[in-house]
Amino acid sequence: MKLGLAVLRISAAPPPTSAREGGGPLLLLFPSSRIFHCESSSLSLFSSRSPFRPLVARLATSFESSQRNSIHSGSNEDEEEEGDPYLTSSNPSASLLSLSEKPDRSLALLDEYELEELDPDRSTCHNHRSGYVAVLGRPNVGKSTLSNQMIGQKLSIVTEKPQTTRHRILGICSDPEYQMILYDTPGVIEKKMHMLDSMMMKNVRNAALNADCVIVVVDACKVPHKIDDVLEEGIGTLTDNLPILLVLNKKDLIKPGEIAKRLEWYQKFTNVDDVIPVSAKFGQGVDDVKDWILSKLPFGPAYYPKDIASEHPERFFVAEFVREKIFMQYRNEVPYACQVNVLNYISRPTSKDFIQVEIVVEKESQKIILIGKGGKALKVLATAARLDIEDFLQKKVFLEVEVKVKENWRQDEGLLRYYGYGGQIRAL
Numbered sequence: 001m002k003l004g005l006a007v008l009r010i011s012a013a014p015p016p017t018s019a020r021e022g023g024g025p026l027l028l029l030f031p032s033s034r035i036f037h038c039e040s041s042s043l044s045l046f047s048s049r050s051p052f053r054p055l056v057a058r059l060a061t062s063f064e065s066s067q068r069n070s071i072h073s074g075s076n077e078d079e080e081e082e083g084d085p086y087l088t089s090s091n092p093s094a095s096l097l098s099l100s101e102k103p104d105r106s107l108a109l110l111d112e113y114e115l116e117e118l119d120p121d122r123s124t125c126h127n128h129r130s131g132y133v134a135v136l137g138r139p140n141v142g143k144s145t146l147s148n149q150m151i152g153q154k155l156s157i158v159t160e161k162p163q164t165t166r167h168r169i170l171g172i173c174s175d176p177e178y179q180m181i182l183y184d185t186p187g188v189i190e191k192k193m194h195m196l197d198s199m200m201m202k203n204v205r206n207a208a209l210n211a212d213c214v215i216v217v218v219d220a221c222k223v224p225h226k227i228d229d230v231l232e233e234g235i236g237t238l239t240d241n242l243p244i245l246l247v248l249n250k251k252d253l254i255k256p257g258e259i260a261k262r263l264e265w266y267q268k269f270t271n272v273d274d275v276i277p278v279s280a281k282f283g284q285g286v287d288d289v290k291d292w293i294l295s296k297l298p299f300g301p302a303y304y305p306k307d308i309a310s311e312h313p314e315r316f317f318v319a320e321f322v323r324e325k326i327f328m329q330y331r332n333e334v335p336y337a338c339q340v341n342v343l344n345y346i347s348r349p350t351s352k353d354f355i356q357v358e359i360v361v362e363k364e365s366q367k368i369i370l371i372g373k374g375g376k377a378l379k380v381l382a383t384a385a386r387l388d389i390e391d392f393l394q395k396k397v398f399l400e401v402e403v404k405v406k407e408n409w410r411q412d413e414g415l416l417r418y419y420g421y422g423g424q425i426r427a428l
């Protein structure tokens with residue numbers, strides 16, 4: 001394969017005032033002699049201090065395709081009219097990253113330019129395993145807690161409320177010997193109240209399409225139950241081909257004798273390959289789960305550079321942190337009626353980064369609750385979110401939060417796709 005050396009800078013909207021501290025031109029090896037040199041940058045994604053350097057090759061492809069789309073739609077009015085109104089060339093941030101495509105392993109191999117792994121012998125990968133794992137289960141069973149533990153970093157927000165996870169979150173756990181790519185998925189629900197629920201469940205299913213093995217998490221505190229609903233919703237007809245592990249989570253909350261009984265029940269009455277009891281919250285049994293996954297992953301090179309933990313951009317996690325705080329601070333229906341969008345993310349080398357966030361709610365009454373008397377509640381929320389975001393980004397930020405009403409956004413397919421529930425998120 002012919003290699004090309006590229007300097008990649010992908011533009012974000014609006015363009016940052018300048019490159020972020022600690023960033024710099026990024027040298028990449030591409031599997032062609034073509035040179036990418038796109039103006040401006042969102043070097044926040046590639047900052048040497050950030051662990052979240054998304055798979056640049058995919059972003060480049062995504063950027064390239066959005067460029068192609070703009071040119072194409074500009075030359076063909078009919079097609080532009082038929083297209084998604086949110087993704088036209090007038091929306092410069094329409095660079096999309098598909099969450100259902102597996103990246104090309106050979107590209108990931110080349111991306112590891114920084115590492116000695118460019119050693120040509122590595123392509124044989126006799127001892128290296130890599131693959132995808134779908135983490136499925138009903139709401140609130142501890143899927144996100146388990147995924148975070150395995151990755152060793154908080155990528156998915158965790159609250160005591162069910163259905164916190166809305167997106168399929170891809171987390172990458174790497175070691176010199178392996179790379180496991182985990183899809184933390186929204187909890188499987190049978191009753192779909194909104195279009196949002198249906199789209200979330202479709203994303204659960206798509207996670208299994210890529211999977212080399214599946215983990216079904218159940219809550220050890222609950223009376224043992226069949227997991228057919230989870231398998232049907234999450235895997236569909238793929239059941240025969242995929243190794244399945246049942247993780248009996250929250251074992252810290254029940255007596256050892258009870259754990260043994262539950263293990264026996266699940267081994268007897270579910271059609272899974274193995275059952276492992278864990279306490280995801282306290283990290284007990286998590287290594288056993290990892291060992292099981294490793295035994296099921298195929299041999300082959302890594303899909304992603306070894307030093308990244310996710311391919312979601314930083315702005316995705318910023319929005320998730322705000323959403324987590326909403327779940328923690330507000331009650332009843334309000335958190336479920338909220339959608340958080342990052343409108344602006346501007347890196348400023350001489351002052352704090354500027355992040356502008358909107359919280360979309362469905363009703364004026366929800367907006368009033370969110371803001372609180374004299375804006376107090378919103379201020380508490382923004383402060384709590386900012387502290388977590390700063391901790392995550394390892395730098396100070398200026399966070400501006402506004403609340404908007406969009407009636408029935410949970411039923412609006414176009415908006416839902418724009419918000420990233422259609423299996424594609426904005427890359428930058």
Ligand SMILES: Nc1nc2c(ncn2[C@@H]2O[C@H](COP(=O)(O)OP(=O)(O)OP(=O)(O)O)[C@@H](O)[C@H]2O)c(=O)[nH]1
Pocket residue numbers: 137138139140141142143144145146157158159160161162163164165166185186187188249250251252253278279280281282
């Ligand atoms: N005691 C105990 N609590 C746990 C354990 N794992 C998760 N939890 C708690 O269970 C609640 C739900 O955990 P999550 O990880 O958000 O569950 P989830 O399955 O991802 O939830 P959804 O977003 O509804 O899909 C949180 O309050 C966690 O702290 C565990 O091993 N032991």
